[in-house]
Amino acid sequence: MNPPTFEYFAPTGIDEVIDILAKYPGEAKILAGGQSILPLLKSRISSIPYLVSLSEIKGMSYVVEGKDGVKIGSMTIDSDLENSDLIEKRFPILHDATKQLADPLVRNVGTIGGNLSHADPANDLPAVMISLGARFTIRGKKGSREVEARDFFMDTFTTALEPDEILTEVYIPFWGRNSGGAYVKFKKNTWNFSVAAVAVQLELDGNTCKKAQIATTAVSPKSGRVESAEKHLVGKPLTDDVIKKAAEEVAASAEPVTDSYGSEEYKREILKRITREAIKKAISRAGGN
């Protein structure tokens, strides 16, 4: 369990990071918390000739409340999100996810930027960010740009990042007064990836659903919005029947594969049940019944 040879860089500024990424396009990768990349290297599933560590760069770890939302530095570790009162109060869905993400040892080192940029469909944070409507700040040779979370995840392990680009900040907009969300994760063992997980973020008008954003984890090649299921909710009173139909649609539109975690059918069934649970929890957090 030793990695193949690589060259290691630990620059002190983002511009330098971008320079190195640009110099070795596709061959240089960023090392943030290392919780995905190091196992890949050590098990020799991947070979990465140039590794650019962010450990020497200051000021990339923060959770700051703004007027319309919260800004999170991409080097913020998962346990800082888990322990943030601001996150727990404003985005309970993200709190749900971070407190169940892998195990405490991983959370003490793993970063939000790494979790998102790795684009593993079994990672928890992509679905949460998509359902919250987060925006990502990306920097590269051509300067800075913003990408919506829902446009960021292109495929398994593939994002909208160009080879010379780095995700520097996550911005999560505040939702309206009667909003709430929940992330429900079903896993075999406490440290395992999900068998299935779902993020549901809702805004209510009385008992009617005004806005709904749903995304899934580990049941499709990439995390993405399940708009067909959202349509079942928006504009309707959230009765058990409506919730049931939306959950069925989430399960039906997923693309799980049979593996040692369970069969395709089993994963769909679990997904259906956790989606109902997540919608109900989101309704309750949004102040509905």
Next chain:
Amino acid sequence: MVELSEKLVKGEGRFVDDIQMPGMLYLGFARSQYARARILRISGAQLTHKEVNFDIAEVGEGATEGGSELLKHPVLAKDYAGYVGQPVAAVYSDDRYVAEDLIDSVDIEYEPMKAIVDPEDSISREEMYPGVKSNAIVDRYFGDDFTPDSTDIVIERKMVNRRIATNPIEPRGVVAAYDGNKLTVWVSTQSAHAIKEGLSEALKMEPDRIRVVQVDTGGAFGLKGGLFPEYVVACYLAMKEKRPVKWIETRREHLLASRPGRGAVAKLKLFAKKDGTITGLKGEVIVDNGAFTGGSGEFSPIFIVKQLAGAYHLPNAYVRALSVLTNKAPQGPYRGAGRPEAMYFIERLMDGLADKLKMDPVELRLRNAATETYTSPLGFQVEKSRPFLESAIRELNYEKYKGKENVGFALLILYHATFGGESARIKVEDGKVRVWTGGNAHGQRHDVFIKTLLNEELGVSEDHVEVMKGDTDMLAEGVGAWGSRSSMVLSSAVIVAARKIREQIEKKQGKYTVQALLAGKWDHYEYFNYDRMESSLGANLVTADVDDYGRVKVKDCLSYYDLGRVLDPDNARGQNAGGAVQGIGQVLSEELSFDEDGLPLITSISDAGVLSADLVPRFDIKFHKSESPLPSKAKGVGEAPTIGVPIALSRAIELATGKTILETPIKPEYLLPVEKE
């Protein structure tokens, strides 16, 4: 009292991978990617079978002369690969990283063949090797055929304990060095002497040119009792290059290519009268041997079948014991090694019979518990179990749980590997009492009870005693630490050796005193011979709930085991809890599964199903103390929880879900409740 374990958990142990020597070479293996394939060509390797032409195992029963040679596990594959992960070629470097790079540069050309994966299919498939009579390396009947009474009730069940990796926290590992005459081997093991014997045989070297030293060993669970191909290659290379060689297993290699345990299927019929009295047992047990001998597949089905009477009076039995070739790594012993399988099969039949008769399962067990010690038709002596069961029902408070909780109950008989005896040497010099024993700790606390016994026998305080690790140069012979041997025969060897030391002193000085002991130079080697297989009884009670998602919550895990004299209560409780966790893991999640081409589906520890701490239940551990006939008066405990807990837990889950549980692990989807519309 706790200095050894503290040392280990504080990172102050010296495990095999901690050994550093100047000029050390690091060994790596290119392994088969196919479950069954001809090897056409190997390039880029430093060592292949052409040069390292050794085998591991003796041949099994049932093989013909011509085919039997092919059943032996070659240390490096010849022209055939029999399982994914089989060592095909070796590489080495003085840089560990480079050694791993070199593995990637080995190119092996294969001609894949259709793998034999399902043990139940193996016999009907073409022979795996030319010249073998069939794919059954063991095929024997035990007991005598009988005609059941036509009015008897029959319970017919197919039960499966699927393969499990042993997964000690420290994987396998070895360091070998050679001085031109003598080969010294440091190894993570349960038996320095077994490794020495195996190496001598495999390398065809005189035993006195091999010294094997046990280093701190981080768990073993049966895996580390035997010799492995990688160790032989490491020794060969050390002698060839006259440099120290290290090989440390990765977890992935462990999951692919160490010897996993369980892997047994039983198809059995239990006959009984309408009042629940059992009258006979028929059927077969099939062990998934893997592609070569050298594990425990030649022995395992026989051992399982002989125990199938459980702790009951079984008047008639006729059972076939089969071990079949499959394209998997050789099956090996895993904590209990045939005992958990046997008791699972008979106990799950008993629960099935109770349900059919609408009887309380514990009531049924009471009705059938042996009232006298007798020899079962399948071969093993069954000890009188009824009085023990009666006290177990009281001690485990069964009546309190019955009808209120999903409660499973198991009655077990634990056959101890006491036969063969064990060795011990006590050497006193410079005021220090040093003790070497044939079996050694691999996660237990042999030092604690050895010090207790020496204090009793010689009056010497524990700070004068040093318990050494296994070392074949310090001890002429030895067996090893498994099958509850240490608390029984090893402790007895220590007691007898201590008494001999006392005699030496009395003879020389007329009278024994501790001062005389510590002031003098004394040395005694004792081989404590014992040729009986002892047994002890045990019982478990487990409660569990299952939620709407089919997730099992194990609540209470109670045990009541006959330990005879309890040599070290703390250690016994630790063994009990650890074994129970492994038993729960077997039921809920641990498995090495394969696809239809024999490709392993479990290649990472995160998927191996090892239990996490949040699933550990509440324990209540009680001891029954009926002394054994051995000098130490002790019995064994190490295997008991891995035998009893899976049985009782399976029953508890059965009651919680209404679904019959006949396989371990239980697939989570099997437990997912169907929703009412």
